[in-house]
Amino acid sequence: xxxxxxxxxxxxxxxxxxxxxxxxxxxxxxxxxxxxxxxxxxxxxxxxxxxxxxxxxxxxxxxxxxxxxxxxxxxxxxxxxxxxxxxxxxxxxxxxxxxxxxxxxxxxxxxxxxxxxxxxxxxxxxxxxxxxxxxxxxxxxxxxxxxxxxxxxxxxxxxxxxxxxxxxxxxxxxxxxxxxxxxxxxxxxxxxxxxxxxxxxxxxxxxxxxxxxxxxxxxxxxxxxxxxxxxxxxxxxxxxxxxxxxxxxxxxxxxxxxxxxxxxxxxxxxxxxxxxxxxxxxxxxxxxxxxxxxxxxxxxxxxxxxxxxxxxxxxxxxxxxxxxxxxxxxxxxxxxxxxxxxxxxxxxxxxxxxxxxxxxxxxxxxxxxxxxxxxxxxxxxxxxxxxxxxxxxxxxxxxxxxxxxxxxxxxxxxxxxxxxxxxxxxxxxxxxxxxxxxxxx
Numbered sequence: 001x002x003x004x005x006x007x008x009x010x011x012x013x014x015x016x017x018x019x020x021x022x023x024x025x026x027x028x029x030x031x032x033x034x035x036x037x038x039x040x041x042x043x044x045x046x047x048x049x050x051x052x053x054x055x056x057x058x059x060x061x062x063x064x065x066x067x068x069x070x071x072x073x074x075x076x077x078x079x080x081x082x083x084x085x086x087x088x089x090x091x092x093x094x095x096x097x098x099x100x101x102x103x104x105x106x107x108x109x110x111x112x113x114x115x116x117x118x119x120x121x122x123x124x125x126x127x128x129x130x131x132x133x134x135x136x137x138x139x140x141x142x143x144x145x146x147x148x149x150x151x152x153x154x155x156x157x158x159x160x161x162x163x164x165x166x167x168x169x170x171x172x173x174x175x176x177x178x179x180x181x182x183x184x185x186x187x188x189x190x191x192x193x194x195x196x197x198x199x200x201x202x203x204x205x206x207x208x209x210x211x212x213x214x215x216x217x218x219x220x221x222x223x224x225x226x227x228x229x230x231x232x233x234x235x236x237x238x239x240x241x242x243x244x245x246x247x248x249x250x251x252x253x254x255x256x257x258x259x260x261x262x263x264x265x266x267x268x269x270x271x272x273x274x275x276x277x278x279x280x281x282x283x284x285x286x287x288x289x290x291x292x293x294x295x296x297x298x299x300x301x302x303x304x305x306x307x308x309x310x311x312x313x314x315x316x317x318x319x320x321x322x323x324x325x326x327x328x329x330x331x332x333x334x335x336x337x338x339x340x341x342x343x344x345x346x347x348x349x350x351x352x353x354x355x356x357x358x359x360x361x362x363x364x365x366x367x368x369x370x371x372x373x374x375x376x377x378x379x380x381x382x383x384x385x386x387x388x389x390x391x392x393x394x395x396x397x398x399x400x401x402x403x404x405x406x407x408x409x410x411x412x413x414x415x416x417x418x419x420x421x422x423x424x425x426x427x428x429x430x431x432x433x434x435x436x437x438x439x440x441x
Contacts, residue, residue: 009031009043012026012029013026029043030042030397030400031043032048035050035058035062035063036062036063037061037062037063037420038050038061038062038417038418038420038421038425039062040062040405042400046403047403048400048403048404048405049403049404049405049425049428049429049432050062050405050417050418051399051404051405051406051407051415051416051417051429051433052405052406052407052414052415052416052417053284053288053416053417053418053419054288055283055288055407056225056256056257056262056283056284056407056416057282057283057284057287057288058287058288058418059260059261059262059283059284059287059288059338059343059418059419060287060334060337060338060341060343060418060419060420061418061419061420062418064287064289064333064334064337066333066336066337067286067287067289067330067333067334067337068289069333070329070330070332070333071289071290071326071329071330071333073329074090074325074326074328074329074330075326078090078325079325079326080324080325080326081325082320083111083318083322083323084318087323088323088325090325090328090329090332091111091323091325091328093328093332094111094323094328094331094332095109095111095323097332097335098294098296098331098335101266101335101344102296103253103255103259103266103267103268103269103270103275103279103296104267104269104270104275104276104279104298105275105298106269106275106276106277106278106279106296106297106298107296107299108296108297108298108299108301108302109294109295109296109297110125110294110295110297110315110322111292111293111294111322111323111324111327111328112282112292112293112294112295112319112322113291113292113293113319113321113322113324114150114282114291114292114293115150115254115256115280115281115282115283115293116149116150116151116152116155116293117150117152117293117319118150118256118280118281118282118293118294118295119149119150119152119154119155119158119219119254119256119280120150120152120153120154120155121280121293121295121317122217122219122252122278122279122280122295123141123154123158123217123219123252124154124315124317125278125295125297125301125305125315125317126141126216126217126250126252126277126278126301127139127141127216127217128305128315128317129216129250129301129304129305130216130250132304132305132307133304135213135216135248137213137214138213138214138215138216138248138249139173139214139216140173140174140175140210140214140215140216141154141157141158141171141173141174141215141216141217141218141219142158142174142175142176142177142203142206142215142217142218142219142249143157143158143159143160143174143175143176143177143218143219143220144160144176144177144178144179144219144220144221144224145160145176145177145178145179146160146161146179146181146224146227146228146230147159147160147161147176147179147219147220147221147224147227147254148160148161148164148221148224148225148226148227149219149221149254149280150256151164153168153169153170153171154171156168156170157170157171157174158174158176158219160176160179160227161226161227173214175206175209175210177199177200177202177203177206177218177220178199178202179224179227179230180196180199180224180230180231180232180233180236181228181230182195182196182233183368183369183380186233187368187369188359188362188369188370189231189371189372190355190359190372190373191231191355191372191373192231192232192233192234192373193231193233193234194233194234195233196232196233196236197233197234197235197236197238197239198239199233199236200235200236200237200239200240200243201239201243203218203240203243203244203247203249204243207243207247207249212247212248212249215247215249216249216250217249217250217251217252217277217278218240218244218249218250218251218252219252219253219254220237220240220252220253220254221253221254221255221257221258222237222253222254222255222258222268222269222271222272222274223257223258223263223268223373223374223376225257225258225376225414225416226257226409226414227409227412228378228380228409228410228412228414229371229372229373229376229377229378229412229414230371230378231371231373232272237272237274238272238273238274240274241274241275241276250276250277250278250301251276251277251278252276252277252278252279252280253268253269253276253278253279253280254279254280255267255268255269255279255280255281256280256281256282256283256293257283257416258271258374259279259281259283259284259285260281260283260284260285260338260344261284261338261343261344261345261346261347261419262284262347262374262375262376262416262419263347263373263374263375263376264345264346264347264348264349264350264351264374264375265344265345265348266344266345267279271374277297277298277300277301278295278296278297278298278301279295279296280293280294280295281293281294281295281296282294284334285331285334286327286330286331286334287330287334287337289330289334290324290326290327290330290331291321291327292321292324292327292328292330292331341420343419343420346419346420347374347375347419348374350375350421350423350426351372351373351374351375353423353426354372354374354375354377354426355372357426357427357429357430358370358372358377358379358415358430359372360430360434361379361430361433361434361437364434364437364438365437365438365440365441366381366382366391366437366440366441367379367380367381367382367437368380368381368382375416375417375419375421376414376415376416377414377415377416378412378413378414379412379413379414379415379433380411380412380413381395381411381412381413381437382411383410383411388410388411389408389410389411391411391440392408392409392410392411392412392413393408394440395408395413395433395436395437395440396408396413398436398439398440399432399433399436402432402435402436403432404428404429404432404433404436406433413433415429415433417429
């Protein structure tokens, strides 16, 4: 590392890093200092191919000048404005643009600051809706094992990642469907696996256990991302929709990862042809440039709350940064880029090549499963005895040192590159990962 670069490095002590082994990281830090297109630049000047779209969010690639210019203009024009009993035109313009591409026609938009906030917002909307239609006994929320719905208390309560839940108290009255991962029957599948639609019947079991009159909503990720890319079996989401409708339970899709083109359609709702009542989004909403989230609601849900005195607040909920003008500017510019370059559907044209490139890794050392859909892949490794997660982490560090950014969760390697990726770059990701797996052996 050049002496000048090391000399310019700030102290690492003060920053308490999220979801990071802080002591391990700070002993051997991996620092990124610039980004353009498909690549990061590391502190020591190396180009690092971005195989993860940052953190599932930089769908249009890095350094988009159009988005930067829109942010700069908005900062100079209106840097902040409150959204409580006030408004600014750009928030309404952004909501209207989003409504035009809304998943399943869910064109009523509530802005948040992140995916975690979107989830907690959707859960609160579901509870408020049930109360508004005279179903106030419906207070129970159903999630799914191995689901990730952010880090708010609502999100960790319906989520199914043990480490997110074990250290903090959870909301009462939550329960969980079983997860859909079936390694014995569905290993090495391209697209949706054949087996497991019947797992949606878990919702019937929970209705029988708790009573439908107690259940407000069920929330699932159409494709579970942070838990290791778990793809829904054929017919699973359709069956879940039918059961929820029959029992008056709202269905929420968490599309923080799958939204904005990840699967080759604007939303997973479009890709699977299953329409929920609420959809949570963030990440690709602004191409990761400015923190922002949004909840899409059906008109039926929205309109049910638009009752009572006109001077009454219909939903007693919101955030200081709801509809932040700079975030809205970034979002509008992001939508322009998506539209002009066809990025919301580009993954569909790349999916077959992606499948083949990733499944070449079948037979690589310690690989026990590969799951691919859209431009997402999960490569599952056999864990080391007594040290779960350490094998995948070693591959992660090795890949970074050799010029590829991947993401690991437990012993699953996840890839989800920016939607601007080219076939040659996909091949490079597979080759570099294959080399790292060989070295890890």
